[in-house]
Amino acid sequence: MKCGIVGLPNVGKSTLFNCLSNAKAQSANFPFCTIEPNVGVVNVPDPRLEKLAELVKPQRVVPATVEIVDIAGLVKGASKGEGLGNQFLGNIRETHAILHVLRCFDDPNIIHVDGSVDPVRDKEVIDIELQLKDLETIEKRISRIEKAAKTGDKTAAKELAVTTQIRNLLLEGKNARMFVPQNEDETEIVKGLQLLTAKPVLYVCNVDEQSAATGNEWVEKIREIAKTENSGVLLLAAKIESEIAELESYEERRLFLEELGLEEPGVNRLIRAAYELLNLQTFFTAGEKEVRAWTIRKGDTAPKAAGVIHSDFEKGFIRAEVISFEDYIRYGSEAAVREAGKLRIEGKEYVVKDGDIMHFRFNV
Ligand code: GDP
Numbered sequence: 001m002k003c004g005i006v007g008l009p010n011v012g013k014s015t016l017f018n019c020l021s022n023a024k025a026q027s028a029n030f031p032f033c034t035i036e037p038n039v040g041v042v043n044v045p046d047p048r049l050e051k052l053a054e055l056v057k058p059q060r061v062v063p064a065t066v067e068i069v070d071i072a073g074l075v076k077g078a079s080k081g082e083g084l085g086n087q088f089l090g091n092i093r094e095t096h097a098i099l100h101v102l103r104c105f106d107d108p109n110i111i112h113v114d115g116s117v118d119p120v121r122d123k124e125v126i127d128i129e130l131q132l133k134d135l136e137t138i139e140k141r142i143s144r145i146e147k148a149a150k151t152g153d154k155t156a157a158k159e160l161a162v163t164t165q166i167r168n169l170l171l172e173g174k175n176a177r178m179f180v181p182q183n184e185d186e187t188e189i190v191k192g193l194q195l196l197t198a199k200p201v202l203y204v205c206n207v208d209e210q211s212a213a214t215g216n217e218w219v220e221k222i223r224e225i226a227k228t229e230n231s232g233v234l235l236l237a238a239k240i241e242s243e244i245a246e247l248e249s250y251e252e253r254r255l256f257l258e259e260l261g262l263e264e265p266g267v268n269r270l271i272r273a274a275y276e277l278l279n280l281q282t283f284f285t286a287g288e289k290e291v292r293a294w295t296i297r298k299g300d301t302a303p304k305a306a307g308v309i310h311s312d313f314e315k316g317f318i319r320a321e322v323i324s325f326e327d328y329i330r331y332g333s334e335a336a337v338r339e340a341g342k343l344r345i346e347g348k349e350y351v352v353k354d355g356d357i358m359h360f361r362f363n364v
Contacts, residue, residue, distance in 0.1 A: 129189050
């Protein structure tokens with residue numbers, strides 16, 4: 001599961017990506033591993049993990065991670081192959097969610113590709129490229145199934161109904177994510193189309209340091225638009241944050257952040273938001289050797305969670321012993337939780353809750 005960073009040139013994508021790699025400076029164990037120049041695996045900052053580690057004092061603490069890809073080079077005309085356009089659109093297709101960076105800062109020294117700062121227009125430029133590409137995908141699909149649908153193939157007819165509705169949205173300049181599936185079948189059809197504008201999006205407003213905590217007029221405009229799309233907006237001052245992240249001492253960084261009116265680096269919020277956007281959640285394992293955050297999807301059952309640790313755990317799953325995060329903190333140790341009768345035994349159907357601390361029992 002990975003998130004892609006998109007946006008027009010010079011809006012601050014690389015600065016933001018570098019902030020992510022610098023995020024290691026925010027806490028002692030924050031390795032940023034770059035797989036390729038534009039792909040990073042980032043630890044998900046989670047205060048709960050730190051709390052658990054304080055109580056358990058394990059040899060190792062392992063955070064959850066999320067993969068973020070910098071997709072540079074998207075420009076007007078990309079859907080027509082302008083400037084490596086198709087390659088970039090292909091890169092977006094491989095992601096599961098989009099962080100759309102918008103330039104909401106004025107700086108006469110930084111050239112804007114369209115001559116002036118206007119994030120509303122910029123957002124449309126990117127949207128249109130993605131929509132055009134999606135239209136191409138949809139039209140191809142429609143021409144392939146139309147005949148079957150009209151000669152009585154029920155599956156094809158269902159798909160045609162869905163694709164036609166999405167095509168109409170796209171023709172109106174709307175994104176495919178505005179289509180609301182009415183049932184499982186429709187959800188599967190949409191998934192199968194792999195549309196770019198169906199992916200969940202978070203708008204990241206890159207602002208000046210003065211606006212880091214409060215935002216500005218541009219941000220308000222983006223917020224209004226995002227609301228109509230049911231999408232989120234995140235404020236971030238990429239440039240100043242990248243400078244703060246370079247500072248050596250924790251205390252210095254904290255003071256600078258405080259001056260900006262921030263409690264924690266914006267990138268921390270961004271990483272958590274990316275995780276959320278990917279529909280992911282965390283469960284923990286806690287032992288003397290290791291306290292660890294594991295990633296599953298929201299709605300996953302206990303055997304699925306076990307499978308993330310090892311496929312044998314899933315195959316031979318018998319039951320899970322579960323402690324809620326709140327109970328663990330309240331009682332302070334697994335033994336105390338047990339004594340208080342707050343350790344639950346859950347079976348195959350159990351849907352894991354965010355923050356659960358789990359032990360799995362399984363047959364080998
Ligand atoms: P990209 O093309 O979207 O990757 O943009 P870059 O991250 O390379 O940024 C382009 C230029 O804008 C660089 O010179 C950055 O230092 C500058 N920049 C990025 N974010 C900000 C910001 O928040 N404020 C100001 N004033 N400059 C920024």
